[in-house]
Amino acid sequence: MQLRSMKKIIYSVLFIFLALNFKSNVWNGCSFFEGFQYDSESLVVGRLLHSQKHGLFDEAGLLGWVHSVPPNPNKYLFQYEACFYDYPFDSYETYYSQSGGQAFLYGLICRLLTGLKGNAALQTLWWLISYSTALVFVLFIYWVQRRWGWATAIFFFVTIGLSQWITAFGRNLFYLLGAFYLPFIVAMWFLQNHEAKSRKPLRATFLLMYATMLLKCLLTGFDFITPALVMSVTPWVFYAIMNQWTWKKFLQQASIASAGVLTATFSAILFLAVQLSVVKGSVGEGFEYILWTFGKRTYGGGGDYASVFTQSFDSSLWNVLVTYCKGYAFDITHWFDFPFWKIIARFSYGYCILAFAVISIIVVFSKTLRPYPVFRRQQLALTAMLWTSILAPLSWFVIFKGHSYLHTHMNFIIWYMPFMLLGAVLTGSTLWFLMKIKNRTM
Numbered sequence: 001m002q003l004r005s006m007k008k009i010i011y012s013v014l015f016i017f018l019a020l021n022f023k024s025n026v027w028n029g030c031s032f033f034e035g036f037q038y039d040s041e042s043l044v045v046g047r048l049l050h051s052q053k054h055g056l057f058d059e060a061g062l063l064g065w066v067h068s069v070p071p072n073p074n075k076y077l078f079q080y081e082a083c084f085y086d087y088p089f090d091s092y093e094t095y096y097s098q099s100g101g102q103a104f105l106y107g108l109i110c111r112l113l114t115g116l117k118g119n120a121a122l123q124t125l126w127w128l129i130s131y132s133t134a135l136v137f138v139l140f141i142y143w144v145q146r147r148w149g150w151a152t153a154i155f156f157f158v159t160i161g162l163s164q165w166i167t168a169f170g171r172n173l174f175y176l177l178g179a180f181y182l183p184f185i186v187a188m189w190f191l192q193n194h195e196a197k198s199r200k201p202l203r204a205t206f207l208l209m210y211a212t213m214l215l216k217c218l219l220t221g222f223d224f225i226t227p228a229l230v231m232s233v234t235p236w237v238f239y240a241i242m243n244q245w246t247w248k249k250f251l252q253q254a255s256i257a258s259a260g261v262l263t264a265t266f267s268a269i270l271f272l273a274v275q276l277s278v279v280k281g282s283v284g285e286g287f288e289y290i291l292w293t294f295g296k297r298t299y300g301g302g303g304d305y306a307s308v309f310t311q312s313f314d315s316s317l318w319n320v321l322v323t324y325c326k327g328y329a330f331d332i333t334h335w336f337d338f339p340f341w342k343i344i345a346r347f348s349y350g351y352c353i354l355a356f357a358v359i360s361i362i363v364v365f366s367k368t369l370r371p372y373p374v375f376r377r378q379q380l381a382l383t384a385m386l387w388t389s390i391l392a393p394l395s396w397f398v399i400f401k402g403h404s405y406l407h408t409h410m411n412f413i414i415w416y417m418p419f420m421l422l423g424a425v426l427t428g429s430t431l432w433f434l435m436k437i438k439n440r441t442m
Contacts, residue, residue, distance in 0.1 A: 011138055014157055018134035021161055022170025023126055030164040031334045037410060040174040042079040043095050045122070047103035048110065049082055050092050052117060056107050059092060060278035063100040067091045084119050094279060097293050098221025099272050102176050105219070122173075129178075130171045136178040137166075139185050140421065143192070147378065148429040155428035156421070162330050163420075165413045177413075179219045183212040183232035183261060184418060191239040202256045209233075209260030210267075217268030225265060226399055227417040230392035233257045234418065237388045241381035297403040312402035320404050321397055325350035327412045329420060349415055356386060356423040359430050368437060379430060386422040393419060 020026045025033040046065040050058065065075050066089035072078035075093075082089055106125050110116040116124060137160055145153035160166055169177045186208055198204045209232060216228060233254055240250040269290060276286030296305055300313040331346040363369065363379040370376060393414040397404045404411050 011142065014141060015134050015138045018137055018157075018160065018170075019127075019130045021167055022133050023130035025167055027161045027167070028335070029162040029330075029332060030167040031331065032164070033168055036168045037172055037174065038080070039076040041172055042076040044100075044103045044106065044173040045079040045083050046092070047100055048107055048117075048121065049079065049089065051103070051107040052110075054092075056104055056111075059094050060275040061100050061104050062275060062279065063095040063098065063103055065093045065095075067093060080122075083117075083122060086118065096276055096279075096289055098223070099218050099268070099275055101218035102173065102179075102220065106173065125173055126171045129173060129176060132176070132178045133170045136181045136185060139189075140181070143188055144425055148425065149432075151432045152425060152429040155432070156424050159330075159424040159428075160421075162332065163416065164328070164331055166416055169413050174220075175223065176220050179216045180224060180228050180417060181231070182216055183209055183228065184235065186212045187232060187235040187257065191235050202252070205253060205256045206260040206263075209257045210264045213261040213264035214267055217265060218271070221272075222265075222268070224396060224411075224414050224417065226395035227392040227414045229258075229261050229265065230395055231389065231417045232261050234385050234389045234392075234422075238381045238385040241384055242378060297400045299402060308406070309402060312405040315401065315405040317398065317401055320401055321394075323408055324393070324397055324404070324412065324415075325353070327408070329412075329415065349412070349420075352420065352423060353390075356426065359423075359427050360386070362434075363426070363430060368434065372433075375433060379426070382422065382426050382429070386419065386426055389417075389419045389422055392417045 017026075021029070030036075042065065043063040047061075047063045049066045050064065065079060066082060067075065068078065068082070068087060068089050069091075072081075078087070081087055109125070109128070110121050113124070141153050141157055144156050166177070169175055190204070190208055194204070213228070213232060217225070236250065236254045236257055239245075240253070245253075273283050273286035273290060276289055277283045280286055280289065296309050300310065305313075326348055328346045329349050329352050333342040333345045336342050336345055360383045363376070363383050369379065396411070396414050
């Protein structure tokens with residue numbers, strides 16, 4: 001009983017530390033925290049302002065920006081100023097690329113909290129999103145702790161706290177980071193605790209994956225959709241190896257899970273097309289816009305696009321991939337003044353990939369781990385899950401090359417869906433186990 005109470009206290013402390021970090025960057029692991037992606041988030045703020053004046057369902061609930069007369073030269077900043085200082089506005093510029101479910105939810109929360117608005121509304125919502133993001137990662141830490149113990153769990157907790165990209169996205173009202181991980185977390189919970197006991201596991205798998213991915217799409221649209229899709233089915237790789245499934249069972253289960261998330265994605269596309277029909281006139285025009293914006297983010301496809309987008313279509317895929325490998329997973333150089341510490345205080349994703357490859361080779365070939373078959377099988381399952389998950393970021397870099405070329409200020413977050421997370425767990429758990437073995441033999 002005391003042990004259970006102690007665990008609750010520890011998880012509560014981890015939750016509080018992560019929530020504070022996502023809300024205010026208290027660990028100072030992110031040097032670009034203030035104002036990060038305020039342009040995207042301003043769409044949500046603008047929608048909240050418009051909803052206060054015209055209702056939650058006006059303009060089909062779509063996101064957008066409010067405008068004053070004369071218009072403010074910085075429309076992104078004006079959304080916050082209008083919110084904080086109650087500036088007047090008289091027009092609304094609609095954003096058509098996602099359903100705006102997150103802003104609808106926020107607007108509903110503000111109404112339920114007796115007309116919450118202005119700075120109080122934004123502060124409250126930033127806290128709520130910080131809490132939700134922290135909860136998602138604490139649930140993942142719980143899974144790690146149950147399987148690998150507290151040492152690995154704490155190591156993973158520190159890597160999350162020092163991750164500049166997770167910290168930067170952690171409270172953003174537009175991206176609602178926790179929603180991307182919802183299908184992934186639910187899948188692990190289901191496979192860990194309920195799949196073997198379920199009387200109709202395939203039906204349960206489909207419904208769970210459909211519901212969670214549909215919620216993700218309604219709340220955050222189709223940003224980073226391919227990483228979210230791949231991430232959601234990676235738990236089946238881990239549990240297929242852990243539970244020694246046959247190939248037939250694995251392929252059946254993974255196919256049903258894939259069908260669930262894909263069906264949810266197409267359902268969300270249809271929902272967006274219907275929304276767009278309200279403002280554009282027909283469902284056909286809605287689908288036409290969706291195809292146009294898909295081309296803008298990928299390879300063009302013959303559409304009429306501005307020159308900045310045509311430049312992204314002609315960019316080298318190899319150069320895009322190299323750019324994202326050279327980016328920094330951890331960068332705390334702003335902590336130090338001494339040149340040597342600045343050199344070792346940051347690690348690129350390319351170096352992380354190499355480190356994970358070395359750890360994976362140790363897991364597969366090390367004779368030290370062979371006398372421990374249960375642990376080794378778990379590490380092999382995690383290794384397989386890790387290298388399957390690298391398809392998640394690569395899918396976006398390759399398929400959505402145009403978006404990746406233009407958005408090097410933000411797209412590094414998809415390395416954490418969930419490749420970097422699993423790599424941290426594999427590294428921490430393997431090194432800790434090898435250290436314990438060495439201590440026993442001394």
